[in-house]
Amino acid sequence: MTSEAEQREIQEFADREYKYGFVTDIDVDVAPKGLNEDIVRFISAKKEEPEWLLEWRLKAYRQWRTMTEPTWAKVEYPPIDYDDIIYYAAPKSQKDGPQSLDDVDPELLATYEKLGIPQKEREVLAGVAVDAVFDSVSVATTFKDKLSEMGIIFGSFSDAVREHPDLVRKYLGSVVPVADNFFSALNSAVFTDGSFCFIPKGVRCPMELSTYFRINTANTGQFERTLIVAEEGAHVSYLEGCTAPMRDENQLHAAVVELIALDDASIKYSTVQNWYPGDKEGRGGIYNFVTKRGACRGARSKISWTQVETGSAITWKYPSCLLIGDDSVGEFYSVAVTNNRQQADTGTKMIHIGKRTKSTIVSKGISAGRSQQTYRGSVTIRKNAEGARNHSQCDSLLLGDRCGAHTVPYIEVRNPTAQMEHEATTSKIGEDQLFYCNQRGLSTEDAVSMIVNGFCKQVFRELPMEFAVEAQKLLSVSLEGSVG
Amino acid sequence: MTASAPATDVWADLFEAARPRLPGAGRVAGLRRKALAGFRATGFPTQRQEEWRHTSVAPVTGTAFEPAAPPSREALDRAAALLETLPPTGADPAAGGSIRVVFVNGRFAPTLSSRETVPDGVEIASLDEVLARPDEDLEARIGSLVDGTGHAFAALNTALFEDGLFLRVPSGTRLASPVHLVFLAVGGAAATAVHPRLLYLLEDDAQASVVESWRGEAEAPWLSNTVVEAWIGRNARLDLLEIQEQTLEALHFRALKVHQAEDSRFASACLSIGAHLTRNDVHIRLEGPGAECRLDGLTLAQGDQHADHQTKIDHAKPQGTSHQLYKGILDDRATTAFSGRVLVEPHAQKTDAQQTNHNLLLSPDAVADSKPQLEIFADDVKCAHGATVGQLDQDALFYLRSRGIGPRAARRLLLRAFASEIAERVQDPELREIARATLERHLPGGEG
Secondary structure, three states: OOOHHHHHHHHHHHOOOOOOOOOOOEEEEEEOOOOOOEEEHHHHOOOOOOOHHHHHHHHHHHHHHHHOOOOOOOOOOOOOOOOHOOOOEEEEEHHHHHOOHHHOHHHHHHHHHHHOOOOHHHHHHHOOOOEEEEOEEEEEEOOOOOOOOOOOOEEEEEHHHHHHHHHHHHHHOOOOOOOHHHHHHHHHHHHHEEEEEEEOOOEEEEOOOEEEEEEOOOOOOHHHHHHEEEEOOOOOEEEEEEEEEOOOOOOEEEEEEEEEEOOEEEEEEEEEEEOOOOOOOOOOEEEEEEEEEEEOOOOOEEEEEEEEEOOOOOOEEEOOEEOOOOOOOEEEEEEEEEEEOEEEEEOOOOOOOOOOOOEEEEEEEEEEEEEEEEEEEEEEOOOOOOOEEEEEEEEEEEOOOOOOEEEEEEEEOOOOOOOEEEEEEEEOHHHHHHHHHHHHOOOHHHHHHHHHHEEEEHHOOOOHHHHHHHHHHHHHHHHHHOOO | OHHHHHHHHHHHHHHHHHHHHHOOOHHHHHHHHHHHHHHHOOOOOOOOOHHOOOOOOHHHHHOEEEOOOOOHHHHHHHHHHHHHHOOOOOOOOOHHOEEEEEOOEEEEEHHHOOOOOOOOOOOOEHHHHHHOOOOOHHHHOOOOOOOOOOOHHHHHHHHHHHOOOEOOOOOOOOOOOOEEEEEEEEOOOOOEEOEEEEEEEEOOOOOOEEEEEEEOOOOOOOEEEEEEEEEEEOOEEEEEEEEEOOOOOOEEEEEEEEEOOOOEEEEEEEEEEOOEEEEEEEEEEEOOOOEEEEEEEEEEEOOEEEEEEEEEEEOOOOOOOEEEEEEEEEEEOEEEEEEEEEOOOOOOOEEEEEEEEEEEOOOOOEEEEEEEEEEOOOOOOOOEEEEEEOOOOOHHHHHHHHHHOHHHHHHHHHHHHHHHHHHHHOOOOOHHHHHHHHHHHHHHOOOO
């Protein structure tokens, strides 16, 4: 491949526009711009929340006021004016509450059509219960009855607050405390909705639980709250996926996800994130500041994070595991693709507290265009984590000479019986690799696609089937036109 | 920051008192003032600062240090005796041909040094000597790599250095045998601070190897705060071996900055064995294409020792190579931190950077922290890093025991194997012998 061809290929890659951009126009019930205690009360009142939750929100809000935005991540963006954000927007039709898909606003359904996720089809073909979040309010929850027969609670966060306040109160904020960080405190104050999932003792959830987040309404910050609790011996696999409409103004997204696994429980949390990354000059695009943390509270429990991150202008996200129970297991598998002016600072934290705890980190980063990508991870082995084991592998692939790939792992070991390994490599696709493929009759484009897919295979293998297909599609879409 | 404010005042007073006797006028004096002003503005680092997370400077800020006085006749006699009794560093003047420069309490000791065999054109002089006479080239160089900005200890050194070494190897000259620098601490009862400053200037095609040996008998807190600035010219080569065997009273700070020109080669091995607290800051800038650098380090720590190694390699031009291997063996409550940063600037294509940190923890209270970082802005590069922390390999121990080797001997054998890799990687044969001999003294024997 000549350097001219390389240049062209980089150019084409960089020129690729976002493929899922469109705006759905729906009447919304909108809070005034800005944030103060009244807004927090307004949100709480809108959601008809109990007193304790309002107090909790206000506590978070007061803490947030005293905090400053973190600056340690390797990302740059203009200062966010938190008083120029609308903190609550709900589709009007929500008031009556849709009873079935037929009751759902047809325009919403059309949006899903455009996204290529016809729900009926999904229900029938995949057996997936979908709790679709359309701009902060749940629109439809399916398979609820089927799940509730088994004692599984799966629905919107607001419903959970109404129907199972004790459970919510017990676990909310127990993994990510109110004042954990700037963005989680903001979320705690103003979160509008999200998902709640509870798997009782000994139950194996028979299907993949899935939530589609969809950001709508210009200028609305999206503050989702997800709480998943797996009791003793329970198993659940949870999917989260997103695409977003195209617009010019930046959108702030500060979600909080909390996972709790008790003895012998396992939670698998998979994400495909494809929010609007901004145009090729970096205008617009989502700011994704997410706090995701799981606590392996029980012995032999397991939490596994898998993420495919292709969207957002800025990603600031570190799904973490607190390995408290003896023999508990934490996993983090990640593929991150950045293009144009995207910036991603992502990684994980594995905190080994219990004995013989194990963690695995596999991170694959692909940078193109003028994007900057950082893997930032931390593995801590505490004093009592006898026989703890960690293996980390972070590989970066660079497409083009104007992007950057950075690796910042922190390793802190306080126990001599621990075994800790970290490896990282950075490279580009070798000309000899391409030449070999060309020689065997493969086009350069197919060869690149094949090599990149192979590069990510270790992570894709961890995704549930539905997502694996989508992730591979996303990746090949990203690579389309990137080779001359 | 406010907590260390009184400590900064103490050092400012020390500076004012020392000022009349500090060598260097004009530019150097200005450099000193600027460094001190910078230090007063920022103060000592706290553990809230990312680069100082793992190292508390409380032993420095909490002690009232006096500047080292010029060594008395007794001190020099004591130093001469120490040179006899301490295990040899390999710098035996009787062997002939070797160049030895001895510093006692930070000051050049001409009576203990032997410079007879220095080839023509090569300059090996104490900084005090050379700053006494006008030397524009030197004055322009000193502080041009390290002026103390952003580093409290380098700033203190810049403000307060009283002596040190200037090594200049002219274009095309190769030193046949290593230059041995011996820094002896001959302590009294008072807490003492020395700030040696070392300048290594290798012009194009020059070649030299240097052993820095830090040792002594200090029984009161001993702050050894060194700055090394090195320029390695086109196709020149510098091999450096640092052996740090100070007493446990010592606080050893050393900041090294190297600028490497096209096709130059720099290799450094650091054996960090003594001192209560060790902090090494290494910053290499590969300024010419095809430059190669190699940094190796071994930390042997026990008791309450703490060693912190910070390296930064800046690949500014294409085809550069950097290989780093840092190892640590930690016993008792010893702690270590390694933070390595490899920066590949845009257009520094064909860079090959490797960074490895392995730590062995021998006790439940030993601590190892590691932060290997890659920052890469060019695409056609080969960069990798790796880190491991663990205890001795149980399978290897079992294997040795199944071959009839006792548990203690097996353990020693494995420890030696782990440590000696650093000595074996030294390429200069004379330096390698010295490194081997040093490890031999500090590692438990293989028998028994």
